[in-house]
Amino acid sequence: MFLKFRADADDGDRSPWGSFWFSPIPFKGAPHQVTGDAAMRLTAVYACVRVLAEAVSMLPFVLYRESADGSKNAEKTHWLYRLLAVRPNDFQNPMEFREMMMMHLALRGNAFAEIIGNSAGIVTDLIPLHPDTITIEMLSKTNWRYIEHLPDGTERIITRGSMWHLKIMSPDGIVGMNPIQASRESIASGLAAQAYGLRYFENDATPGGWLEYPGEFKDDQQKRNFRESWQEQQSGRNRRKTAVLERGMKYHPIEVKNSDAQYLETRKFSVSEIARLFRIPPHMIGDLEKATFSNIEQQSLEFVIHTLTPWLVRWEEAIRCAFIDADEGLNCEFPTTTLLRGDAQARSLYYHNGILDGWMTRNEARLMENMNPLDGLDEPMRPLNMIEEDEAETQQQNPQQPPGSQQQPDAPDDDGPTQARMHALAAAAADRIARKEWEALHLAVMRKESLTDFYDKHCRFVSAVLGVSEESARAYCRAQHEYVIENRDDITDKQFADIAGMRLQRLALRGSYEPLTTRI
Template identity: 45%
Template sequence: MGIFTGMFKSRDKPENRTAGSAYTFYMGGTTSGKAVTERSAMQMTAVYSCVRILAEAVAGLPLHLYKYNDDGGKEKAIDHPLYRLLHDEPNPEMSSFVFRETLMTHLLLWGNAYAQVIRNGKNEVVALYPLMPNKMSVDRDENGHLYYTYYRGPDEAIKNMEFAVTLQPSDVLHIPGLGFDGLVGYSPIAMAKNAIGMAIACEEYGAKFFANGATPGGVLEHPSTIKDPQRVRESWQAAFGGSSNSNKVAVLEEGMKYTPISISPEQAQFLETRKFQINEIARIFRVPPHMVGDLEKSSFSNIEQQSLEFVKYTLDPWVIRWEQSIQRALLSHDEKVRYFVKFNLEGLLRGDYQSRMNGYAIGRQNGWMSANDIRELENLDRIPTEEGGDLYLINGNMLPLKDAGAFANTTDNDGKEENPDEEVLEVEEPGTDGNDAEGEDTISERNNRRRKLV
């Protein structure tokens, strides 16, 4: 055990920086001069829209706990205590939608999502409560085992050990985002804080531009000395400052001249810069631009495909993180063999009504979908089994190989026909009619020769 203990001790605790780098992945200052935090980033409409789209999408997906049957199939484990927690109500204070929406928001802003796991005396999970990621730290003890420290203080910026609570890994549902050590994730906001900081700066510039008037700042020139320049400046600002005074005609006296010293927003490509930053933020979260309101490169022919790609390449990786983290933290070792958690993405992958009906018709006609299978996908009531709701049908021209063509009349090894239910052709004995003449075959002989040919 000494060798393994030394190996675990040598493993570094999770850090928020790469090895040998002074650049940390915390929120903070940017090259644009604007401080970027999870809350200041959410004031950007593009960030707010991306976070809301992903959080609501994951929260709105049906989440079920399944168990394997003895015949290799699966069914919903409705009788398991965890089913109700995941599907309906993880705790008495919030619904499953709100719980998953909250944790997904944490995951997108901080890169980690935590929930406290409450268990009863039987070690069964009875409740799940979200925990703030910025109040949680992950560390290792002297034996290399992970433990979580949560700070309950009122000020989230100050981590006072007086309010610290130590939690074991079995007491925490931890969903990590993308990281470098596989233990903690790094915030997408912090990793792209320069791009978001530039977007904040552009937005602030636009706001100040309209607050100071449609024309940027300039210089009032007077041929002689002005006795009270402050009064002249305030008079000019009162008459022409602000968006409500834009495009007013200025009348200058005593030889005064106004000279603008800034270029126009069009020349500075201000609008193009703001638009590019919106696409940049959408790229961070891998959200299609049309979902945040940019329809420039979207059309009727490709917008459906973009929506399907959003489910496949954006939602699916997040959903897998959720599923595997839930199974790892909330299921016991024995339960992991029989139970599994699954989000249902079928509703988002469905096409329009006509496409769905055509697909159902193909499945029904080829025998791998019953009427009840189709009705369950369309959220319709089941047809009773005695009325044929669970029958699997095929087209009449599709038969098993043993019943097709010449194979239908072959015999097995015992000399019995493979199709005993078929009508047997009765033949008359030779000599009972005029067909038993010499040189002619009886019906029985012709039937026997046909079987031999096969």
């Protein structure tokens, strides 16, 4: 039993002018003769296939090993990473290989690559094969082999384990459905409209005409002779020359407007039909008729989520099934983060919220923007008004050692649980405000802002978070301003956190600012 999906357009002529190498234009065939190569003559089909092929081929390939805690450790020395991210074979780079395979998938519904391995069982090359040259021979209901039809007329058998087969929707689970054949009528109508336009403009946009003769020709031979003479005088280099009519003849041009034939509407509908077939937003193939500035960005995101992601998952699952053992602990993906970043303002807001909410570090944001990491930016930040439960319990048990300080502020003698809880909360809030102040101070210095203006704004923040009067918060900010001015050349993160934490904790517990009697 054979499942064939070879093109019927090839008549076997391999000469330089044979149909094996090219097909004549315009398209003059029935819908069942529409092949992937013929469909590519439509610019809409070419654009859709190109969008898909380039989108898949330009994404990075990531191979990683998953830890028990869910962390991902990149594997760049594994043979599979070298195969798909460095060099799939001797004559293609990774982008060319994936682009070719994706083009086969989009036009034929199937993509094939022969697996070449060494004596150690490691795959060294993936050789892509054209789907039109492959036939599948069923050996049983669940087993088959591949037959490659070579240009010299011979055949070569490839076992199932030696072929990497990617396919799209399949009614039998063996051969993917050809999208061009499934929509051949729509594509054939587009090709027919394109061929009509070509013929129309080749004829100087004039359909032709007819001659009115009041008499009669003596016989059919005389009529044919006159027609051939007329065509010779009015075609080729004689086109548009003045005609001389005799015996009362009149020339009547045929006037057929493209609007009457709905030509332009047919071409536009063909573009929409093809975009619908490949699920490509029309603006990505140059159709901006219904696009607006407000919906293009949303359509681009929908392209990544609803169009590109299913293709990428199909690739990832095919790689896992063919090359990764279930117990090996490896996984792979084609990350699309860069395609979902949006504009500069959206990215800035994304990083800002991620860093302040604590689920992204500053170095992670720098890496996403292709900037090198900096020392001291690997720790996640936490919101000022939140505290983890285990930290609160630790501070309740040891209230004399709040985080970020070396000296405990003066406190009443009452060591009851309520007082301990107040000390723990005050220490946690002070530590977070101090860290926030240090980060904001760094940004102010980088932006060359005035420290006076910075602390004028910061005092309102301190007053709101600690629930103290603005006058007390302002006194704290004045003291901090003086401390920064005096020690700006040699101050360290720890020294700043100690001083600010002590002052803020005293301010939170007493409700009013009192200067420190001991310097740290």
